[in-house]
Amino acid sequence: MSTPCILVLGTGGTIAGSAGSATSGGYSAGGLPLETMLAPLAALGLDAALKGQEIARIGSQDIGFAEWQALHAACADAMNDPAITGIIITHGTDTAEETGFLLDFTLPTTKPVVLVGAMRPADAVGTDGMRNFANAVKVASDPQAAGRGVMLVMGDAVLAARDARKAATAAIDAFRSFPRGALARVTPARLDWFGPPHRAGEGARYPFPESLPRVAILTAGAGMDEQPVEALLDIGAKGIVLAGMGQGNAPGVVIAALARAAARGVPVVRATRVDEGLVDRNVEVDDDRHGFVAARALGPAKARVLLMVLAANGITDAGAVQAAFDAG
Template identity: 35%
Template sequence: MQSNSLEERLVVILATGGTIAGSGDDVGYVAGQVGVKELVAAVPALGPRRLESEQVAQVDSKDMSHEIWQALAQRVAHHLARPEVAGLVITHGTDTLEETAYFLHRVLSPTKPVVLTAAMRPATSLQADGPQNLLDAVTVAASPQASGVTAVLNGRVHGPVEVRKHQPFMLDAFESGEAGPVALIQEGRLRVLRAWPSCEAVGVARVLGPVAGWPSVAVVASHAGVDGAVVDAIVATGVQGLVIEGTGNGTVHASLLAAAQRAQARGLPVWRATRCPGGAIVGAPDGALPSAGELSASKARIEMLLGLMAAV
C-alpha cells in the first residue's frame, strides 16, 4: 500500500553519471565523478524522503551507449513492477538526456512517473543546479498526479517527445518548443499544465538480447555544399536505416537527396527530420522523403531503430 504522504511514497533513484555528478570548475569539469549516495546526501531536503538508490552507470552522457540504455530499461522495468514503488528518478547528463527520455518513453510508456533530471553545472560548482533539480525530480516522481517519462530541469517538467537542449551553457538550457512544459514545480508543489505523456510502448522485451545485434541507424545533416557521397559511404558500411537532418521544413540538399534515393532503392528506410529546434515538418511535397514529423533527428533515429528491431 502506498501512503498519501509524499515523504512516505517510495522513490527509486537510478544514476548514470553526467554533469550532475561532475567535479571541477564550470567548464573544465570531469563528468560522472560523484556517486548517487553522495548526490542524495548533498540535498538535506531529501533526508525525510523514502528513497532507494542504485548506480546503473557512471558516464559523461555524450558517451551514452546502447548497452547502458538496455541496462537502464531493464532496471526501470524491474522497479516499476514493484507495487511499493511510487516512481523513479534517473540522474543523467544533459547532452543526450532527450534521447534517453524518448527511448524509455517508447520502450516502457509507464503509468508510474519516470523522471530524468540533470545539471548544467558540476556538483562542485558555486552555481550547482543539480541539488534543486534532483529535489524537484523526486517531488514529481512521488506525486500521485504524475505519470509517464518526463525530464525535470530548472523548475519545468518536459515531455519526452518535445524536450530539447537548446543552449550549451546557461542554466536554463532546456525547452519544449510550441507545446510548452507538461508542468511546473513552484515552491515545492507541482502545477500541471497539460496531459502527461503516454504512447503505445514497444515493450522492454524488444530491446533485450545482444546489443551488437541491434540495427544500425545513421544520422546525416543536410547543409550548404554537402556532398551526397557521405551517404553512399555510410550505406557501404552496412547501416540498416538513415535519418537526414534537413533544413527548414525538412528540406534536403539535391546532392544528399539523390544519394538518399539511391539508399532507398537498396531497400533502406530513409526519413527526413528538421534541424529547426521548434515546430514539426508540415506537408509532403512530391518526391520528398518520408517525414519524421515533430521528432528531432536523434529521436527519429530511435524510432527507426525500434521499428527495425520489430522486423528482425
C-alpha cells in the first residue's frame, strides 16, 4: 500500500501558539510558522507524507471570509489532485466549528477533511497539540474516513463538523458533539469508527459564495427592548439569528420586532443561548404566524454560517430556509 499524502493547511490558532514559558497563563495564538510546527512530527514516525501550505497565521477569532475563501479553494484543488489522499486544517478552537461547518456543506465528501487544534500552546506543559495532530493524521490517512463530511479531531475523539461545538473555555476536552455522538475514537496507534460512512458519494450541498451577506446574532436577555432589532436592520442586516432563551424565546416586544423584519423579507432564525438542546417549530413562539425559522440542533454560530450561505445563494424564503435547517 502506498504512503498516504496529506495536505496540511495552516491557519494558526493555539496549536501554533507560543507562550514563551511552559507555565504561563497567556500566549500568542498562531505565532509559529506551519513549517516550524510540522518539523518535530518527523520524529513521530507517522505513516504519511505531509505537504504544508500556510493559509494564515492568526488566532481563529480573526478568521473571516478571505481565509474561508482561501481554505475552500485549497481544499477544492486537493480534491481534484490524485496525489493528495486527505486534508488536515490546523485551526484555532474558538471558531473551528464555524469553519468546519462552512466547509462541510460546500465541499464534496470524496476525500477526508479534518480540522485539528489544541487547547494549550506548543510550548506549554502538557500541550495537546502534537497528540491531536498525530490523531488527525491517523484519521485523514484512513480510506474509511472519506464519505463522512468534514470532521474535527480533538481529545481522542472524531466529531462531525455539523455536530461539533466548543463547550468549555480552557478544558483539554473542550469539545462536545450534539445531537449525534462522536464518529470514532482515535489515538496515534488506533482508530475505531462507530459506523459506516454516512455521506459517501455526496457532492457539495451548496456552492461556495462569492461573498457573504451581513447576518447578525442577537442574544436575548431579560428586560431588553426592540431597539437592537431595529439597529441591526438599520446597518443592513440581511438575516438575524436569535440566540434566544430556552427554546429560542425572547421578550414579546423583541419577537414583534423580529416578525416585522421577517415580513420585510429578512430571514429570522430562532436558536438558543442554552448550551444544548433542540429548538423546535411553534414551541413558545408561533413560527408559522411570524414567518420564523427554527434552528433545530444548530447553535447560534452555526445557524449564522448556514443562513449567510443560504442568503448568498438567494435562498431566503422561510420554508426553504427551514428545509435547509431540517436537513441532517
